[in-house]
Every structure is written in structure tokens, then in C-alpha cells.
Amino acid sequence: MTSGRPPTHAPYPYPLSADALREAVAQYGANPVYQDSAEWFNEDNPYRRQMRPQDLGHLDFSRVLPASEILGNSALAAQRLLTSIYEADMMYLPPTGFAEKREDFSAFYNASNRTLGEMIRPALERHAYGFLDDEVHVTGKWTRDSFRSYLEAFAENPPNGDSPSIRAVENSSDPERAARMYLLQFAADFLSEASPMVRNALGNYGNPQSEWFKIIIDEYGYGVHETKHSRLYENTLESVGLRSDVHHYWQFYLSSSLMMNNYFHFLAKNHENFFRHLGALYYTETALIEDCRSQSKMMRKVFGDSADVTYFDEHVHIDTHHSRMAIDKLIWPVIERCGEGVIPDIVRGFEELQAINVIADRDLVDQIRWMDGEPVGKDLHGPVRAAIDSGTVTAPVTRLVEPRGKLTNTFVHDEDVLCHVVSGTMKVVCGLDSHHILEAGQGMVIPRQRLHGASIESEECVYEIHSVGDYRKCLS
Ligand SMILES: [Fe+2]
Ligand SMILES: [Fe+2]
CATH class of the missing domain: 1.10.3520 (Glycolipid transfer protein, GLTP)
Known part of the structure; x- marks a missing residue:
């Protein structure tokens, strides 16, 4: 049910x-x-x-x-x-x-x-x-007691912050580059931190509204600009050689990074999602405690003492407090005010954010591996091209002719493609500071769903995009 x-x-x-x-x-x-x-x-x-x-x-x-x-x-x-x-x-x-x-x-x-x-x-x-409707099912009749048990089960086994993407950064062939790509993924969110929350600061819903507002005040550093969380994140970015101007790295955001940030706007802009927002808020304030501890450690490990980790350390402290506020001062009082009928929506927000977290983490791991050259796209050029040439695999092809300086703004393919350069020189960009140069006769496999762009480095470049579906079938 x-x-x-x-x-x-x-x-x-x-x-x-x-x-x-x-x-x-x-x-x-x-x-x-x-x-x-x-x-x-x-x-x-x-x-x-x-x-x-x-x-x-x-x-x-x-x-x-x-x-x-x-x-x-x-x-x-x-x-x-x-x-x-x-x-x-x-x-x-x-x-x-x-x-x-x-x-x-x-x-x-x-x-x-x-x-x-x-x-x-x-x-x-x-x-x-819409896919979340299929991913997350909140079933059964929820009561205060069953919700309390659900929260206790979560508290007994909280997220430990040891995320695969942090491990991918640390194990990357270029940890500093991977860490920068990792950090910029959060820029859309952290440089306007807590803005979605402000959408639910308006109106009149009793005491929980004022508690909600207190969290916003913390996020905004009590009006002291140097302690505003977005300001702390600017310092973090700048300390590792990244720019802090808003959307400087627009083309390098993964869609899952935007999905995570937009999810909070989706909840907060549509007030019918208010109860889901409460659940997602509780999850994020709780998960961030250990996430930020791990992020701070990773920054120290990768960049040493020059990294400014105040943003992360501050969240280990303040989110312990925010997590408690979200549950004691917001969620329970809202259930008191609106009844047990809102519990399924609260649980739904809590579960949906976890599902999105898993997707975003996996996406970032795959992108870091792709930036590191795995799977080794250039090595695959020969066998995949041979499979196409021999007719073992039929792949629709698009031939393009582009002039020097033409920049293919970043995007993803929905299937694996073989990019083959016929003449000229092309630079394929796989992420921040990560690229491959392809000369005439060379090429590479670009896996499905991997963010990439390209620029032309010769007077003219003729190249082909072969849509192979799954490149592995060319190898068998
Ligand atoms: Fe914050
Ligand atoms: Fe917080």
C-alpha cells in the first residue's frame, strides 16, 4: 500500500x-x-x-x-x-x-x-x-511510533562519510586534479548555500517557522559576511587554486551534481513538497557531519596545510546542532501540528535524497576514472575501428568539419561513441585540466554518460562520430 x-x-x-x-x-x-x-x-x-x-x-x-x-x-x-x-x-x-x-x-x-x-x-x-516515484516507495501506515523506530534504526547505522567518490579522489592518478573536479561539483550549491531554504521562510506556520529561520541565520553567518557559509566555500575553492565566481565552471558540472542541488529547489519552490523538504533537510544535516569530516581529511591529504578546510570543519560542528534542530524543533512539532498523515512525505524526502546521493557519488567516481583515462579510450580506438571497418558492428556515423577554435561545449552521449579524426587536430576535454590530443588517424572511445567537450586545434578538422552502442561488443 x-x-x-x-x-x-x-x-x-x-x-x-x-x-x-x-x-x-x-x-x-x-x-x-x-x-x-x-x-x-x-x-x-x-x-x-x-x-x-x-x-x-x-x-x-x-x-x-x-x-x-x-x-x-x-x-x-x-x-x-x-x-x-x-x-x-x-x-x-x-x-x-x-x-x-x-x-x-x-x-x-x-x-x-x-x-x-x-x-x-x-x-x-x-x-x-519522476524516476524517484519508481525508486522510492514509502508504504504502509506510518505512526509516530513507527517513525521513531525508523529514525532509531537510522541513528544506529548513520552514514559514515566514507564515500566512494572521496576514495576515487585519493586513489586517482592525479589526486589534486580529481579533488578540484570534486570540489567544483558543489559550487552551484555551496556558493548560494541555503537559498532553497529561504523559500520556506515566508508565510506563517507557527513555531517551526522560527526554528527554520534559525538554521537559515546560521547558514548566513548571522549577517557577518566572512562567516557566511557560501563565503567559507569561496575561501576553500581559492585556497586550492580554483575560482570562486558563480558558475565559472558551469560546463564542468555533472548532471548529478546539478540534480542534487536542484532537488532542494524542486522541494522548496513547490510548497506542496514541504514535508518532503523536511525529510531531506534532516538527512542532509545529518549526513553532512561525517561527509564534511571526510572531506576535510581528504583536502588535507591531497593539498596539505595550504587547503582552507574551515568550510568543512564548521559543518562538522554546526550540522550536529542542525541535525538535532531538524528533528526536535521542526519535524516532531510539524507532525504535532499537521498529524501523522504527513510522515510518509517526510520519509520520502529522506529516502529520495539518499537515492540521489548514491547516483551522484557513482557519477563522480566514473568521471574521475574517465579523467584518469579509464577505460583507456585511446587504446580502444584500434579494435573498435576494426570492428566497424570489418562490418562486425554497424554503427551510424556523423561526419563533421570544424574550423580552428570551434569549441564543442560539454555534454554527454547516450551511448558509447568512437570519435575518429580524419584530418587535423582535436582536443577532447574529459574534465577540468584533463584532455587528450587526437591527430589525423587517431581516435578514442567516449563512454556513454561521460561529460566531455572538444576544441579544434588545427586550421580545420574533419572527424567522425560512430555511435557504437556498447563498445565492449566491438571487442568480442
Ligand atoms: Fe551550511
Ligand atoms: Fe547546516
């Missing part, structure tokens, strides 16, 4: 037909601030967010993505779109050069960008988060 949640993949009350949705998404993506960039990084400009608008018209956002596609190109596009739509509610000003960016400021905050964003948001949320 399922209680307290809508039927699987419930239609949203504001449906657009698939065609109308495609058109509205294309219109949203036509905004100048979402166009492809000729550079890998955004320079101190929080309004620029590369969306690969040329892809948007080919993607079907009207369907619910199954879990198997949740790291695919459509998911990445949806998460990039959602990040921008949610952030139109948030205030960003670049530290310098506002006058030159004023047009971008207007393009990002103007009414048509906001309105178009709101039109497509419910469909994008359903597309990107």
Missing part, C-alpha cells in the same frame, strides 16, 4: 503538449545568455549558462526519464535548464565590471525569461525527478 503520495508519474496540473513544450524550451534556450561559449569558463559572469540550445529541439522533455537515463544528455540539459530557472529567483551580482554585463543581467532577470522558465519548469521537474 502506498500512502500520502500521488499516483506514479502523476500528470502536472499545467501540461503542455510535447510540441508546445519543445517550442517553449527552444524559446527559453534562445536567450543570448544561454548560447554556446567559445571559452571553457565563464569569466566573473553569473548570468551566462551554456545550454547547447542546438540540442534542445531534439530532446523530449515531456516524458519521465527512467533511472537508466538519469545521467544522459536529456537529464543534463534538463538540470542545466532547471538551475537557471530556479536561480532567476536569486540575486547575483558580479564583483566587478557590472556595466559591461548589464545586458546579460537584464537578459537573465527579465520577465520573458522568468515566465518562459515557469512555463517549462513543471515538465522539466517531472522529466528529471
Whole structure:
């Protein structure tokens, strides 16, 4: 029995037909601030967010993505779109050069960008988060007692912070590079930390509202800028040679990193998800205690004493407090006020965030391995090409001709592809500071769902993309 949640993949009350949705998404993506960039990084400009608008018209956002596609190109596009739509509610000003960016400021905050964003948001949320309806089932009748037992079972076996992605960083062939890629994944979230929470600070819901507000005050450093958590994270990034301007590394966010951050906006922007938000808040405040302890240790191990780990150490301390506040001052009083009927939603948020955590961790492990050259894409070129040439494997091919400087903004393929350079020179970028140079006659396998981009390093480059499906079938 399922209680307290809508039927699987419930239609949203504001449906657009698939065609109308495609058109509205294309219109949203036509905004100048979402166009492809000729550079890998955004320079101190929080309004620029590369969306690969040329892809948007080919993607079907009207369907619910199954879990198997949740790291695919459509998911990445949806998460990039959602990040921008949610952030139109948030205030960003670049530290310098506002006058030159004023047009971008207007393009990002103007009414048509906001309105178009709101039109497509419910469909994008359903597309990107609908799979959770199948992943997480909260069944049975929940009472205060059964919820208490559930929490006790969790407390007996809390998350230990020993995440596979931290181990992947430490075991990487280039731990500093891996650690930077790891840290920038959190930038979208931590540089505007607790902003989703502020969405639920408005209104009137009694004492829990004031307790909620207390957590926000902590996150905002009691109005002392140097202690605001986003400020602490800026220091962390800068201490290891990373930039701290908002979305500097936009093209290097994995879709699962955006999925994690957007999940909180999805809960908080839609107030019908308030009880789920409570569960997710409790999980995050609790899990962060050990996560931050491990992150701090990893930073010390990789970068030594020069790393500023105040952000992580502060969270070990304050989140012990926040975890208790979330349960004692928010969750139980809300159950008191609203009844046991809200417990399934609280549990749902708690479980969903764990599911998203597992996905994000796995994605980051795979990306770090890909940056390290595993599977060894270049070594696979020969056998995979031989399989295609001999006809053992049939793979649709696209031939492209591009001029010097052309930058393929980052994205993922939904299946393994063989990239083969016919003439010229191409640089395939696999993550921050990680790339392969391919000359004429060379190539590499780009595995499905791995973030990558490319730039042309010769006057002209002719190359082919062979969609092989699963490259392993070319090896047998
Ligand atoms: Fe915080
Ligand atoms: Fe916190």
C-alpha cells in the first residue's frame, strides 16, 4: 500500500503538449545568455549558462526519464535548464565590471525569461525527478511510533562519510586534479548555500517557522559576511587554486551534481513538497557531519596545510546542532501540528535524497576514472575501428568539419561513441585540466554518460562520430 503520495508519474496540473513544450524550451534556450561559449569558463559572469540550445529541439522533455537515463544528455540539459530557472529567483551580482554585463543581467532577470522558465519548469521537474516515484516507495501506515523506530534504526547505522567518490579522489592518478573536479561539483550549491531554504521562510506556520529561520541565520553567518557559509566555500575553492565566481565552471558540472542541488529547489519552490523538504533537510544535516569530516581529511591529504578546510570543519560542528534542530524543533512539532498523515512525505524526502546521493557519488567516481583515462579510450580506438571497418558492428556515423577554435561545449552521449579524426587536430576535454590530443588517424572511445567537450586545434578538422552502442561488443 502506498500512502500520502500521488499516483506514479502523476500528470502536472499545467501540461503542455510535447510540441508546445519543445517550442517553449527552444524559446527559453534562445536567450543570448544561454548560447554556446567559445571559452571553457565563464569569466566573473553569473548570468551566462551554456545550454547547447542546438540540442534542445531534439530532446523530449515531456516524458519521465527512467533511472537508466538519469545521467544522459536529456537529464543534463534538463538540470542545466532547471538551475537557471530556479536561480532567476536569486540575486547575483558580479564583483566587478557590472556595466559591461548589464545586458546579460537584464537578459537573465527579465520577465520573458522568468515566465518562459515557469512555463517549462513543471515538465522539466517531472522529466528529471519522476524516476524517484519508481525508486522510492514509502508504504504502509506510518505512526509516530513507527517513525521513531525508523529514525532509531537510522541513528544506529548513520552514514559514515566514507564515500566512494572521496576514495576515487585519493586513489586517482592525479589526486589534486580529481579533488578540484570534486570540489567544483558543489559550487552551484555551496556558493548560494541555503537559498532553497529561504523559500520556506515566508508565510506563517507557527513555531517551526522560527526554528527554520534559525538554521537559515546560521547558514548566513548571522549577517557577518566572512562567516557566511557560501563565503567559507569561496575561501576553500581559492585556497586550492580554483575560482570562486558563480558558475565559472558551469560546463564542468555533472548532471548529478546539478540534480542534487536542484532537488532542494524542486522541494522548496513547490510548497506542496514541504514535508518532503523536511525529510531531506534532516538527512542532509545529518549526513553532512561525517561527509564534511571526510572531506576535510581528504583536502588535507591531497593539498596539505595550504587547503582552507574551515568550510568543512564548521559543518562538522554546526550540522550536529542542525541535525538535532531538524528533528526536535521542526519535524516532531510539524507532525504535532499537521498529524501523522504527513510522515510518509517526510520519509520520502529522506529516502529520495539518499537515492540521489548514491547516483551522484557513482557519477563522480566514473568521471574521475574517465579523467584518469579509464577505460583507456585511446587504446580502444584500434579494435573498435576494426570492428566497424570489418562490418562486425554497424554503427551510424556523423561526419563533421570544424574550423580552428570551434569549441564543442560539454555534454554527454547516450551511448558509447568512437570519435575518429580524419584530418587535423582535436582536443577532447574529459574534465577540468584533463584532455587528450587526437591527430589525423587517431581516435578514442567516449563512454556513454561521460561529460566531455572538444576544441579544434588545427586550421580545420574533419572527424567522425560512430555511435557504437556498447563498445565492449566491438571487442568480442
Ligand atoms: Fe551550511
Ligand atoms: Fe547546516
